[in-house]
Amino acid sequence: MSNLISTLPIACFPYGVDSQTGVCLGLQLGPYRLLLDCGLADLSCLQESISSPEQSSSEQERPFQPVDYVVCSQAHAHYVRGLAALHQAYPRLPIYTSPATQQLWHHISGDPWTSYCSPLAWNAPFALSPDLTLEFIPAGQLPGAAVCLLTYRVNVDGEMPNIYTVAYVGDFSLTHTRLTPALPIADLKGRPIDLLILKGGYGTQHHPVRKQQDSAFIQTLLRALAAKQSILIPVPQFGLGQEILMLLRTHAAFNPQPLTIWVDEGVAQGCEAYTHILPLLPSTLQNFARQQSLFWQTKRRLQIQKLGDQEPEG
Numbered sequence: 001m002s003n004l005i006s007t008l009p010i011a012c013f014p015y016g017v018d019s020q021t022g023v024c025l026g027l028q029l030g031p032y033r034l035l036l037d038c039g040l041a042d043l044s045c046l047q048e049s050i051s052s053p054e055q056s057s058s059e060q061e062r063p064f065q066p067v068d069y070v071v072c073s074q075a076h077a078h079y080v081r082g083l084a085a086l087h088q089a090y091p092r093l094p095i096y097t098s099p100a101t102q103q104l105w106h107h108i109s110g111d112p113w114t115s116y117c118s119p120l121a122w123n124a125p126f127a128l129s130p131d132l133t134l135e136f137i138p139a140g141q142l143p144g145a146a147v148c149l150l151t152y153r154v155n156v157d158g159e160m161p162n163i164y165t166v167a168y169v170g171d172f173s174l175t176h177t178r179l180t181p182a183l184p185i186a187d188l189k190g191r192p193i194d195l196l197i198l199k200g201g202y203g204t205q206h207h208p209v210r211k212q213q214d215s216a217f218i219q220t221l222l223r224a225l226a227a228k229q230s231i232l233i234p235v236p237q238f239g240l241g242q243e244i245l246m247l248l249r250t251h252a253a254f255n256p257q258p259l260t261i262w263v264d265e266g267v268a269q270g271c272e273a274y275t276h277i278l279p280l281l282p283s284t285l286q287n288f289a290r291q292q293s294l295f296w297q298t299k300r301r302l303q304i305q306k307l308g309d310q311e312p313e314g
Contacts, residue, residue, distance in 0.1 A: 009028060009030060009031075010027075010028060010029055010030075010164075010166075010195065011026075011027075011028040012025055012026065012027055012028075012197060013025065013026035013027075013028075013049065014026075015040060015045055015046050015049070016039060016040050016045075017199065018078075019078040020078075021040065021041070022038075022039030022040040022041055022078045022079070022081060022082060023037045023039045023078055023079050023170060023199060024036070024037055024038045024039055024040045024046065024082065025037065025168070025197065026049075026067070027150075027166065027168075027197075029132070029150060029152050029164070029166060030131075030132075030152050030154065030164075032068050032069070032128075032129070032132055032152070033066075033067040033068050034067055034068060034069045034070070034071060034150070035066075035067045035069070035070045035071070035086075036071050036073070036148070036168050036197065037071070037072055037073055037074075037079045037080070037170070038070060038072070038079075038080065038081075038082040038083045038086050039076075039077065039078040039079040039080055039081050039082055040081070040082035041081060041082065043082055043085050043086065043089070046066075046082075046086075047066075047089075065090055065092065065093055066090060066093070067093070068094075068128075069093075069094050069095075069096065069128055069134075070083070070086070070093055070094065070095040070096070071095075071096050071097070071134065071148050071150075071168070072095060072096065072097035072101060072117070073097075073101075073139070073145065073146050073147075073148055073168065073169065073170050074101055074139070074141065074142065074144060074145035074146065074170050074171070075100070075101045075104040075105050075142065075143075075144055075145070075238050076142070076170075076171075076236055076237075076238060076239070077236070077237060079170060080101075080105055083095065083111065083113045084109070084111040084112070084113055086113070087111070087112055087113035087116060088112070091116070094117075094118065094128075095113055095116065095117035095118065096117065096118050096119075096120055096126070096128075096134060097117055097118075097119060097120070097144070097146075098119060098120065098122070098136050098144040098145075098146050099119040099120075099121075099144070099277075099280060100143040100144025100277050100280045101119075101143075101144035101145070101146070102114050102117055102119045102144075103144075103273070103276060103277050103280070104143065104144060104238060104270075104273045104274075104276075104277060107269075107272065107273040107276045108237070108269055108270065108273050120134065120135075120136050121136075122136055122137065122138055122146075123135065123136070123137060123187060124136075125149075125151070131152060131153045131154070131155070132150065132151070132152050132153075133150070133151045134148065134149070134150055135148075135149040135151070136148060136149075137149065137183070137184065137187050137188065138180075138181065138183060138184065139169050139170070139171070139172040139173070139183050140172055140173035140174065140175075140176075140177070140180055140181060140182040140183035140184075141170070141171040141172050141173045141180065141183075141239065142171075142179070142180055142238050142239035143179060143180050143238075143274070143277060143280060143281060144277075144280070145170065145171065145172065145180075146169070147167060147168070147169040147172065147183065147188070148167070148168045148169065149165060149166075149167050149191070149193075150165065150166045150167075150168070151163060151164070151165045152164045152165075152166075163192075164194050164195075165191065165192060165193050165194055165195075166193070166194065166195045166196075166197065167188075167193045167195070167196045167197070168196075168197040168198075169197075169198055169199070170199045171199070175209075175210050176210075177210075177243055178243055178246045178247070178285070179239075179242055179243060179246065179274070179281060179282070179285060180281075180282075181282060214247055214251070217244075217247070218247070218248075218251055218253055218254050221248075221254065222253065222254070222257075225257065225259065235267060237266050237267055237269065237270040238270045238273070241263070241267040241270060241271075242267075242270060242271055242274055242294075242295065245261070245263070245271070245295045245304060246294070246295070248261060248302070248304070249295075249297050249302065249304055254302065255300070255301075255302050256301055256302065257301065257302050258301040258302070259301075259302060259303075260302075260303045260304075260305060261302070261303070261304045261305070262305060262306075262307040263295075263304065263305065263306055263307060264307045265306070265307060265308070268306040268307070271294070271295040271296075274294060274295075275289070275294060
């Protein structure tokens with residue numbers, strides 16, 4: 001790491017690092033300035049720090065861009081909610097993300113940046129410039145979430161080029177979920193990574209295996225229902241809410257329960273957005289969706305409906 005810093009101008013600027021302020025990081029990699037996500041609810045701190053510098057006469061002929069590239073790693077609101085304002089302020093600023101992230105957010109918001117941005121295929125290095133590439137690897141946390149690999153080559157006369165790689169990832173999962181395969185660690189093996197930038201809310205905890213977590217969660221819900229308690233589960237718009245709905249409607253101990261699960265408007269919109277990206281979801285889920293709705297259920301004892309829908313008769 002010290003060798004990298006001594007040979008390559010590199011700096012990271014944290015404009016926001018949590019769900020309240022939003023996740024947004026500035027990265028200086030050699031001569032290139034990049035923005036890693038833009039989930040800021042307020043862009044003022046970002047705009048103040050990247051205000052237009054003095055420009056040469058040749059630079060004045062083209063519009064000022066605060067950074068060279070924007071990389072969007074996932075569709076959670078605190079990673080993307082500032083992109084609409086950023087695109088409005090700088091409409092020519094290149095934005096790169098995965099196809100699933102682009103489509104999920106497009107179906108939720110219709111923000112102009114979702115039509116303008118460039119979706120990149122998985123595991124296919126894309127040349128941002130002749131000496132800088134960007135590659136997305138599935139992060140496994142929710143559909144479209146990506147590990148972002150930036151590789152910068154410094155050519156030296158008569159010598160092999162120096163290659164520097166920065167890896168950036170928000171939340172990720174090493175375990176398969178119902179909606180998303182796990183992060184493929186094998187795709188990262190053998191890749192020298194000089195700098196890892198990681199944002200993970202649960203990375204310091206040791207978790208039980210997935211089936212144990214599912215079982216403990218179901219048993220907690222069943223005990224609460226037996227005690228005639230009401231249950232409120234706050235979840236983000238994408239990811240965990242859809243995972244929980246799939247678990248409840250398919251779990252042998254919970255599915256026979258005579259009750260209705262009401263899903264609020266925001267999470268329901270997320271569920272609808274998932275139906276628009278079926279070709280990007282695992283094949284088992286695509287097969288499931290051919291037979292029945294992914295999330296909604298109204299003809300069994302356990303019913304799952306959008307909040308506000310009329311309760312079915314009987």
